[in-house]
Amino acid sequence: MTMPAAERLGLEIKRAEQELMSAKQAALREAGLTVGQYAALFALAEQPGISGAALARACLVTPQNMAAVLKVLEGRGLVERAAHSLHQHVLETRLTPQGTRLLGLADRRAVEIERRLAAAFTAQEAAQLRDLLNRASAAIRGEPPQAG
Amino acid sequence: MTMPAAERLGLEIKRAEQELMSAKQAALREAGLTVGQYAALFALAEQPGISGAALARACLVTPQNMAAVLKVLEGRGLVERAAHSLHQHVLETRLTPQGTRLLGLADRRAVEIERRLAAAFTAQEAAQLRDLLNRASAAIRGEPPQAG
DNA sequence: TGATGAGAATCAAATTTTTGATAAACGTAC
DNA sequence: GTACGTTTATCAAAAATTTGATTCTCATCA
Numbered sequence: 001m002t003m004p005a006a007e008r009l010g011l012e013i014k015r016a017e018q019e020l021m022s023a024k025q026a027a028l029r030e031a032g033l034t035v036g037q038y039a040a041l042f043a044l045a046e047q048p049g050i051s052g053a054a055l056a057r058a059c060l061v062t063p064q065n066m067a068a069v070l071k072v073l074e075g076r077g078l079v080e081r082a083a084h085s086l087h088q089h090v091l092e093t094r095l096t097p098q099g100t101r102l103l104g105l106a107d108r109r110a111v112e113i114e115r116r117l118a119a120a121f122t123a124q125e126a127a128q129l130r131d132l133l134n135r136a137s138a139a140i141r142g143e144p145p146q147a148g
Numbered sequence: 149m150t151m152p153a154a155e156r157l158g159l160e161i162k163r164a165e166q167e168l169m170s171a172k173q174a175a176l177r178e179a180g181l182t183v184g185q186y187a188a189l190f191a192l193a194e195q196p197g198i199s200g201a202a203l204a205r206a207c208l209v210t211p212q213n214m215a216a217v218l219k220v221l222e223g224r225g226l227v228e229r230a231a232h233s234l235h236q237h238v239l240e241t242r243l244t245p246q247g248t249r250l251l252g253l254a255d256r257r258a259v260e261i262e263r264r265l266a267a268a269f270t271a272q273e274a275a276q277l278r279d280l281l282n283r284a285s286a287a288i289r290g291e292p293p294q295a296g
Numbered sequence: 297t298g299a300t301g302a303g304a305a306t307c308a309a310a311t312t313t314t315t316g317a318t319a320a321a322c323g324t325a326c
Numbered sequence: 327g328t329a330c331g332t333t334t335a336t337c338a339a340a341a342a343t344t345t346g347a348t349t350c351t352c353a354t355c356a
Binding site: 008114118119121142 | 151168269280
């Protein structure tokens with residue numbers, strides 16, 4: 001290998017995220033939601049009426065994947081979809097009252113983990129981590145350093 | 149929601165990792181490997197002869213998932229499995245020369261991304277990010293802050 | 297008006313991953 | 327030596343995710 005594993009920041013990020021998702025997955029299971037379903041509901045709470053394609057971008061999954069997720073959520077009565085009034089081919093998706101309720105339940109579980117995470121850092125350290133992760137994202141997307 | 153999305157470090161970590169994996173996935177595709185297959189080969193290069201279960205733990209996936217990955221890799225002649233000399237029920241897995249070669253090819257692609265990442269930080273910042281991520285992992289696993 | 301292109305949705309198939317359950321091999325304690 | 331617990335491997339089924347391709351709607355422009 002041309003680069004030692006210990007130097008690879010990407011592996012560190014991946015490992016931390018996998019442990020985090022494993023914990024969230026276990027927490028959300030009690031609410032009957034997968035991480036992907038929870039992410040979709042969460043995004044819908046912030047952006048009601050968003051299209052499936054936009055929702056897919058917000059959750060960083062493929063449109064087909066999001067379509068499958070929405071199909072399950074709709075089947076459970078957690079979301080409802082209706083044609084956009086102006087653009088007929090676009091389906092606006094919104095949380096139902098049940099969806100809002102279940103999201104609230106699941107989110108309490110998720111927030112427990114977020115709090116454990118937040119408790120491990122000072123406000124300054126948390127801001128630092130946020131900044132470093134944002135710069136990592138920018139670097140992955142190909143943006144030159146210090147350009148933002 | 150009881151906690152604003154902007155405050156949630158977990159979401160930041162997840163987003164950064166998803167962008168990172170998306171980039172790695174695209175890079176590894178040219179070598180014909182998924183991220184999971186690459187992770188298994190990578191771990192095998194560092195720990196030859198490891199058991200499937202141990203490999204699963206190293207890659208943070210389920211044993212069944214790793215078994216499926218190894219089945220594909222073995223079918224392609226990238227790894228070979230043989231019974232442990234002392235413990236008959238354990239299968240030791242090792243890279244074949246072909247597996248080593250393909251891993252090298254794939255890893256060059258992966259390292260390109262790691263270098264982009266590394267270039268975004270000073271040595272001190274990289275160490276800081278590593279430290280913060282390790283503490284995040286510890287917090288997720290339930291270890292109290294400052295205990296390590 | 298008509299052609300072109302972009303964004304959105306969806307069908308279909310293959311692959312990956314998870315979940316649940318079962319069986320084999322070994323170490324340890326009784 | 328026998329029972330018990332741990333680790334490993336695997337079978338089987340379900341669910342999630344990816345990939346490729348097609349269709350529909352609308353905006354833009356010639």
